[in-house]
Amino acid sequence: MQAFQLDIQTIRQRARQQVAEGARTFTYAGDVQQVIELLNHALATELVCALRYKRHHFTASGLSSEPVALEFQAHANEELAHADRIAERIVQLGGSPDFSPDGLSTRSHADYVAPDSLEAMIRENLVAERIAIDTYRELVRFIGDKDPTTRRMLEDILAVEEEHADELSDWLGRKD
Template sequence: MHEVTSNAHTGIDTAAIREAARNLDDGAVTAGYQGNREEVIAMLNGALATELVCILRYKRHYYTVSGANNGAIKAEFLEHALEEQEHADLLAERIVQLNGKPDFNPASLTERSHAEYNDAEDVAAMVKANLIAERVAIESYRQMLARIGDSDPTTRQMLVGIMAKEEEHADDMRDLLE
């Protein structure tokens, strides 16, 4: 059987691609990866810390908000906590795909997080703290996307999806303030 070394229509060197793919130690990271892997992993670990702090903040608010008229707010806090957990899972999975190690160390979590933890007692203060944190997350993702550019399309697509959800969360919190 004759092996084609390049596709005449696309100019893709299939023989070179196949040979490079035999380096199994790099997992999903191929020779054509153009991002700065260490920098991307560091950014993703910062985002992971942020999401973990957001989960804890939303969970605390969920469990401590009280009052007969606050059922909808309580439900919103829980929904956001669960969605932030999905974001954390996506980030951790991507870090591993890039041959990095997700940092779940609780000892340094708050200092690595872009957003702050909040233990407010008042419902309005809780909502305000969550809105601020969502705005911090949105801007952090925006800056990460600018930094990554087109060098890592998979990470970029994931971050765009997470940022869209954070914008939805911010909108939800703003609506609750009114």
């Protein structure tokens, strides 16, 4: 095994030459424009999911709807927090987060579905969470070691999406 060595003089020189690049340094190995585009699609997904959860929060009805509606509200807030983290990362990478409502649903991986029954709401949210889980897993694989900061952020969001899916599945009375 080779000994670890840093060429601190070169690192210092590059830091000064590329100071306008902010957090993205010479050692960034990802395709920054592609990562920004992928993150903007993830941002759209989180925003669509938050809007769907908000609608379901306000329109859930029936005897057992109150605790589920409150949980829909909590999920909406968590999806908005994910959107904030993604937008912050896009800016760190030198991009612009796309919050434009024009095309939001076409950029989103998940659909905006507005069913009337509580069970259908739970089911549609579970479908969306499962889409998010698979999408984030693929993004994590794609990014790999090229951008560990983005990868860790996506892994954190993925863990919350898995918790949401588990909870929604429990509400439907999953069959293992």
